[in-house]
Amino acid sequence: MPTISEKILSRASGKSAAADDFVIADIDYAMAHDGTSVLAVSAFKKMDAKKVWNPERIIIPFDHIVPANNETAAKLQQSIRKWIKEQGITNFFDVGDGICHQVLPESGFAMPGKLIIGADSHSCTYGAFGAFATGVGATDMAEIFATGKLWLRVPRSIRITVSGELAKGVSAKDMTLYIIKNIGADGANYRTIEYYGDAISELSISGRMTLCNMSIEMGAKAGIVPPDEKTFEYLKGNAREKYTPVYADKDAQYSEEYDFDIGDLQPQIARPHEVDNVSDVGEVTGTPIDQVFIGSCTNGRYEDLEAVAGILRGKKVKARTIILPASRSVLIRATEAGIITTLLEVGAIIAPPGCGPCLGAHMGVVCEGEVCLSTSNRNFKGRMGTGGLIYLSSPETAAASALRGEITDPRGLYSQ
Ligand SMILES: CC(C)[C@H](C(=O)O)[C@@H](O)C(=O)O
Numbered sequence: 001m002p003t004i005s006e007k008i009l010s011r012a013s014g015k016s017a018a019a020d021d022f023v024i025a026d027i028d029y030a031m032a033h034d035g036t037s038v039l040a041v042s043a044f045k046k047m048d049a050k051k052v053w054n055p056e057r058i059i060i061p062f063d064h065i066v067p068a069n070n071e072t073a074a075k076l077q078q079s080i081r082k083w084i085k086e087q088g089i090t091n092f093f094d095v096g097d098g099i100c101h102q103v104l105p106e107s108g109f110a111m112p113g114k115l116i117i118g119a120d121s122h123s124c125t126y127g128a129f130g131a132f133a134t135g136v137g138a139t140d141m142a143e144i145f146a147t148g149k150l151w152l153r154v155p156r157s158i159r160i161t162v163s164g165e166l167a168k169g170v171s172a173k174d175m176t177l178y179i180i181k182n183i184g185a186d187g188a189n190y191r192t193i194e195y196y197g198d199a200i201s202e203l204s205i206s207g208r209m210t211l212c213n214m215s216i217e218m219g220a221k222a223g224i225v226p227p228d229e230k231t232f233e234y235l236k237g238n239a240r241e242k243y244t245p246v247y248a249d250k251d252a253q254y255s256e257e258y259d260f261d262i263g264d265l266q267p268q269i270a271r272p273h274e275v276d277n278v279s280d281v282g283e284v285t286g287t288p289i290d291q292v293f294i295g296s297c298t299n300g301r302y303e304d305l306e307a308v309a310g311i312l313r314g315k316k317v318k319a320r321t322i323i324l325p326a327s328r329s330v331l332i333r334a335t336e337a338g339i340i341t342t343l344l345e346v347g348a349i350i351a352p353p354g355c356g357p358c359l360g361a362h363m364g365v366v367c368e369g370e371v372c373l374s375t376s377n378r379n380f381k382g383r384m385g386t387g388g389l390i391y392l393s394s395p396e397t398a399a400a401s402a403l404r405g406e407i408t409d410p411r412g413l414y415s416q
């Protein structure tokens with residue numbers, strides 16, 4: 001009996017497909033950003049393709065190196081803007097609009113039951129809305145641009161059930177890091193993770209995006225939260241088109257099943273240089289930090305900035321603190337709520353929406369020996385600058401640590 005992936009990929013390929021089958025699927029939406037569109041367009045041209053299959057189903061947000069940091073980036077971005085015009089692609093989000101994985105959901109492209117492919121590994125974020133969404137390389141994207149189709153092996157599925165209530169100061173990111181610690185960085189290779197349980201239902205849409213976003217950090221092809229009232233509420237007046245929610249059958253076959261209880265969960269930290277090198281914050285408390293980065297497609301949303309401002313309000317940061325809201329609309333909302341003023345007053349730097357320091361591109365690159373606490377999703381060696389050490393945490397832990405200039409447990413900082 002089918003899982004969510006089997007159902008979505010059966011619908012998209014027009015045949016009844018089970019795990020391990022190969023299918024050629026029709027893509028609902030395809031995304032490439034400034035980084036990968038350059039390669040995808042070059043492959044598209046090499047294939048001698050002339051016109052994209054459907055200019056309305058291609059989405060191109062510029063987010064990785066925005067605004068352009070040098071002439072090379074400016075030139076590449078110029079060439080993609082030109083191609084977008086030639087092709088009549090309407091869903092173009094230029095510099096400053098935000099990170100692809102934030103912009104797509106905000107713009108109503110991430111819908112239950114859809115098959116969404118992005119030329120970016122964190123495209124699995126859209127699983128937070130019940131879509132089957134995954135990342136591919138630029139040449140696969142070129143094939144989609146040309147034909148609207150992609151071959152896929154239908155993934156086996158893992159069922160993860162999470163129960164219990166998160167304590168104050170402990171959030172979706174801690175839950176996510178804890179799951180990664182237990183599953184391991186390759187523990188879900190080429191699987192779809194389906195997330196269930198009261199702790200998942202309790203998560204906000206933003207929290208579900210954090211969780212699904214990091215499914216790739218366990219090797220997963222996709223991570224899906226079955227859609228519920230919160231999903232439908234978010235999509236009201238926002239969804240691009242009609243959608244049909246897809247759920248697994250009761251007796252669906254899972255390759256592995258895991259149960260977690262997060263009732264006693266402590267804030268979690270991923271230590272350098274692996275995402276699954278996770279411990280309770282208590283084990284690293286007091287580690288001096290040079291920089292705090294709050295942002296990325298994992299934790300740069302309004303809810304994250306609100307949590308950070310709640311901890312920092314009226315105080316002063318000791319570590320340099322760089323904040324990039326995930327999108328223009330996050331920045332507008334945070335501005336209107338006074339959060340941006342609060343963050344500026346505490347001594348933080350607000351940079352324009354985009355990926356920025358997350359991948360060591362610009363606006364917060366670290367050097368040899370520097371320690372950065374980041375709310376992003378990867379702490380690979382050298383990612384934010386050669387020789388830099390990256391710890392990953394929740395926005396709450398990042399804020400508390402910024403205040404002290406060392407890794408700090410955020411619990412207990414609330415009513416001071
Ligand atoms: C640049 C891009 C291809 C890359 C990805 O696919 O994930 C980036 O977004 C990242 O997070 O490392």
Ligand code: SF4
Nearest residue numbers: 122296297355358359
């Ligand atoms: S914010 Fe970071 S992880 Fe997300 S898409 Fe950008 S570079 Fe990749």
